[in-house]
Structure formats: C-alpha cells, structure tokens
Amino acid sequence: MLKRLLGHTLMCREASRLLSRGEDAQLSWLQRWRLRAHLRVCAMCARFETQMRFLRTAMGRYRT
Amino acid sequence: MxxxxxxxxxxxxxxxxxxxxxxxxxxxxxxxxxxxxxxxxxxxxxxxxxxxxxxxxxxxxxxxxxxxxxxxxxxxxPVSLSVLDDEASLDDFDALFKANGAWDSPPADWGDPEAALGQREFFDVMEICLEKLPAQTGRVFVMREVLGLGTDEICKELAITANNLWVILYRARMALRICLDENWFGAGAARPKPG
Incomplete structure (x- = not known):
C-alpha cells in the first residue's frame, strides 16, 4: 500500500533532474521523500548532489 | 571615498x-x-x-x-525560439544513463571541491566552461546563477515556460559539471596544484 502510494523507485536519471530542479523550485513532499530515499542508497547521486551544490556556491563566489 | x-x-x-x-x-x-x-x-x-x-x-x-x-x-x-527548443531537450544527456535510468557515466568524486574556490585559475576554467555552453543555454544559466534573476523573471523576459527553464538549467549544470570534471577535478585535468 505504502509502495503503491509512493510510486516506483526513483532512478538516477530522475534523481539528477530533481536535484537540479530543487536548486530553482520547492520540490513537493513526495519528490523530496523519494529523492532522500534514493540518496541514502546511491553514492553516485550523492556525488551529483555535492556537485550541484558546489556549482551554486562557485557561481555565488564568482560574483562577489 | x-x-x-x-x-x-x-x-x-x-x-x-x-x-x-x-x-x-x-x-x-x-x-x-x-x-x-x-x-x-x-x-x-x-x-x-x-x-x-x-x-x-x-x-x-x-x-x-x-x-x-x-x-x-x-x-x-527576439532570441530564436527554435534554437531554444533545440536546447530545451533532455536527449543529449541520456547517454550518461543506462536504459533503466541508472548512471552509465557516474559522477566522479571531487573530494573537497570548495578548496578550488581559493584558486584564481579555477575561475578562469569556469569562465571557459561557461563560454562553451550552447549559446541560449549559457545565457539562461548566467541570468540565473550570476545575475541572480528569479525563475519567474527569466521566464517572463525570455518568454519561455517554467518547464523549458528547468530543462535548460539542468542541461547547463550537467554540461558544466562535465567540463569542470574534464578540466579541473578529473584525474586527467591539468590543474595547477594548490600552494
């Protein structure tokens, strides 16, 4: 039941899109839940998340 | 002063x-x-x-x-919207993923990337990577991340949808990440050593 409610497991492609989108918009509760669940088990996407955050930080530093 | x-x-x-x-x-x-x-x-x-x-x-x-x-x-x-349409597709980066959506070319470990921020050469590399972005993609990314415009404002000024914008920003970040990996963080990158 819970599984049906939360939908299919998030894959890396979709996780990477959500991680980028999260830099620009508030993700829904469900999107965040699925993303967190994925990041707990996927070291590659956790790296991708670090890289996305770093890009934001680096661009911020560039203009100051 | x-x-x-x-x-x-x-x-x-x-x-x-x-x-x-x-x-x-x-x-x-x-x-x-x-x-x-x-x-x-x-x-x-x-x-x-x-x-x-x-x-x-x-x-x-x-x-x-x-x-x-x-x-x-x-x-x-106006900027050519057909060009923007070309650049608003996600297809290019599908090669980074397997058919099932798992990484095929997974992101590399950048260690402590923030250490790069203390090096002037890093920002030279970043500028080159920004220049190498497809034109419309680069324009949108600079509006968002350097000029600091809000997403609503960018959509309004460029007459694009929020979905277009997300796709373009995703493409920009993906391309920058790969460019920085090749030219700074990656094992093969000829970056200057700190200190």
Whole structure:
C-alpha cells in the first residue's frame, strides 16, 4: 500500500533532474521523500548532489 | 571615498562585468555598451553603495538591470525560439544513463571541491566552461546563477515556460559539471596544484 502510494523507485536519471530542479523550485513532499530515499542508497547521486551544490556556491563566489 | 578612487575601484571590475555581459548577451558590441552604462550608473549612483555587499556584487546588481533592459530593447528581434527548443531537450544527456535510468557515466568524486574556490585559475576554467555552453543555454544559466534573476523573471523576459527553464538549467549544470570534471577535478585535468 505504502509502495503503491509512493510510486516506483526513483532512478538516477530522475534523481539528477530533481536535484537540479530543487536548486530553482520547492520540490513537493513526495519528490523530496523519494529523492532522500534514493540518496541514502546511491553514492553516485550523492556525488551529483555535492556537485550541484558546489556549482551554486562557485557561481555565488564568482560574483562577489 | 573620493570620486577618483571610487572610479578606479569600479574600473577594476570592468573585465568581469564584460565577461558576464558577453556570456549573457552573446554580442560583443552590445555587451560593451551595457557595461559602459553600468559603470556610468555606478559612478553617478555611488552613494547607493553602502559597503554591506562587495563592490563586485553591487555592480553585478546594476549590470543585471542593464542586461534586462537590453533584452527588452532587443525583444523586437527576439532570441530564436527554435534554437531554444533545440536546447530545451533532455536527449543529449541520456547517454550518461543506462536504459533503466541508472548512471552509465557516474559522477566522479571531487573530494573537497570548495578548496578550488581559493584558486584564481579555477575561475578562469569556469569562465571557459561557461563560454562553451550552447549559446541560449549559457545565457539562461548566467541570468540565473550570476545575475541572480528569479525563475519567474527569466521566464517572463525570455518568454519561455517554467518547464523549458528547468530543462535548460539542468542541461547547463550537467554540461558544466562535465567540463569542470574534464578540466579541473578529473584525474586527467591539468590543474595547477594548490600552494
């Protein structure tokens, strides 16, 4: 039941899109839940998340 | 601060302002004009600089308005939306993933990437990576991440949908990440060693 409610497991492609989108918009509760669940088990996407955050930080530093 | 010294300090940021204006407008003459307008506005409005932000950040804020003005003036000859459509597709990066959506070319470990921020050469590499982005993709990314425009504002000025915008920003970040990996963070990158 819970599984049906939360939908299919998030894959890396979709996780990477959500991680980028999260830099620009508030993700829904469900999107965040699925993303967190994925990041707990996927070291590659956790790296991708670090890289996305770093890009934001680096661009911020560039203009100051 | 006296006017001459303020003018000299502002002048030091001309190159940076020009790079950002060129990256956004992709038109050298127009970028020169916009930067000139920005510097003139900064000089005449120097009392508006309260020192709470850095001078560079303050100038970036003025540049933002001048760039948006330039985009609006150019709106009669708008950016090619068909080009934007081409660049608003996610297909290119599908090769990074397997058919089932798992990484095929997974992101590399960048260690402690923030250490790069202390190195001037890193920002040279980043500027080159920004230049290498497809034109419309780069323009949108610079509006968002350097000029600091909100997503609603960008959509309005460029007459694109929020979904277009997310796709374009995703493409920009993906491409920048790969470029920085190849030219700075990756094992094969010829970056200068710190210290």
């Amino acid at each position: 006296d006017a001459a010294r303020f003018a000299a300090e502002i002048e030091q940021h001309r190159r940076y302002l020009l790079r950002v204006a060129q990256l956004q407008l992709r038109d050298n003459d127009l970028a020169q004009d916009v930067v000139q307008d920005t510097l003139v506005a900064a000089l005449s409005g120097s009392r508006g600089f309260d020192g709470r932000s850095s001078l560079k950040t303050w100038l970036t804020g003025i540049l933002k308005h001048k760039v948006v003005d330039a985009i609006r003036r150019r709106a009669k000859a």
